[in-house]
Amino acid sequence: MSGSTITPWVVGNWKMNPIKxxxxxxxENFKHLLQTNPIDENKCHLGIAPISIALPMVQANFSSANRAIYTVAQDVSKVAGTGAYTGELSAELLVDSQIHYVLIGHSERREFFADDAAALKKKIGNALNAGMTVIYCVGESLEQREACQAETVVLQQICDIASVVESEQWEKIVIAYEPIWAIGTxxxxxxxxxxxxxxxxxxxLTQITAKGANIAILYGGSVKPENAVELAACPDINGALVGGxxxxxxxxYQIAQAFANTK
Structure with missing residues (x-):
């Protein structure tokens, strides 16, 4: 069971949405809800992952909120620094724009954009070395679950990155478990x-790192207000990665409130 000191995270992944x-x-709507009925920062971390061209705009607009709302990049380059890499966005450039959080390993990146274990290790290493906090996504397909391989697949995905995370860097890792068959379905x-x-x-995690008991593990996969309270009541679910x-x-807001009030 997770340590009682873990503050839950609720992170919204906007994916390739919406228009400006x-x-x-x-x-503005979300800031208004937080103003009307605040959610204590000590009870729940909040983050939003917009499309890359909206990162500065979203961050600037959240700066007037009554509490911290972290702006999260949806991905990062496997190339570090700067250089002749058209279309890439490095961890250093994100940090230079005051973006300190990033999603890595989402199943859509794995499936559609060839993010295999080698690429993910480069991305995570770059992000951590630049001082970013990584929300690392893991999850199994329906076929893998039906073949009773779910635990093996997910634990392998975590082991895949262990070689690039230094002992002190595990404090900068958040895990998001998203069964692929539940994403957007x-x-x-x-x-x-x-x-x-x-x-x-x-x-x-506890077998890999001494910090394993205190790493936040989020659930993702069609999280909505109707199931948030029940999910939040589970002892090892430390928040949610929310899509649609x-x-x-x-x-x-209701999902965030569920985790803030339950944990």
């Missing part, structure tokens, strides 16, 4: 199944 005007309205792992996998991840529901300010 809608993004600005979404930010409306299907959600039952709280019991999600908790069982989170407990297994916790066990694996984060594009609605009220829904995202």
């Amino acid at each position: 005007a809608d993004a600005l309205q979404l930010v 409306g299907k959600t792992a039952s709280p019991e199944d999600a908790q069982a996998m989170h407990a297994k991840i916790r066990e694996g 529901a984060s594009l609605n300010a009220e829904s995202f």
Whole structure:
């Protein structure tokens, strides 16, 4: 079971959405909800991962919120620094723009953009060396789950990065478990199944690092207000990585409130 000192995270992954005007309205709506009924920073970390061209805009607009809301990059280059790498965005350039959080390893990146273990290790190493906090995504396909390979697959994904994370850098790692079959499908792992996998991840982390008991493990995969309270009640679920529901300010707020009030 996780340590009681873990503050939950609720992070919205906007993916390739929305257009600029809608993004600005979404930010304003969310700030208004937090102003009307604040969520204590000590009870829940909040983050939003917009498209890369919106990172500075979203960060600037959240600066007037009544609490910290972290701006999170959706990905980072496997190339460090600067140079002749058209289309890439390095960890150093993100940090130079005051972006200190990044998603790495999302299943959509793995499936559609060839983010294999070698690429992910480079990305994570670059991000950590630049001082960023990494939200590392893991998860199994439906075929793997039905073949009783889910735990093996997920634990291997965590082991894949162990060689590039220095002992002191585990404090900069957050794990997000997202069963691939539940992402954007409306299907959600039952709280019991999600908790069982989170407990297994916790066990694996404690075998890799002395900090394993205190690493936040988030659940993702069709998280919505209707299931947030039940998920938040699970002892090893330390927050949520929210997809579609984060594009609605009220829904995202309710999910954050569920974790802040339950943990």
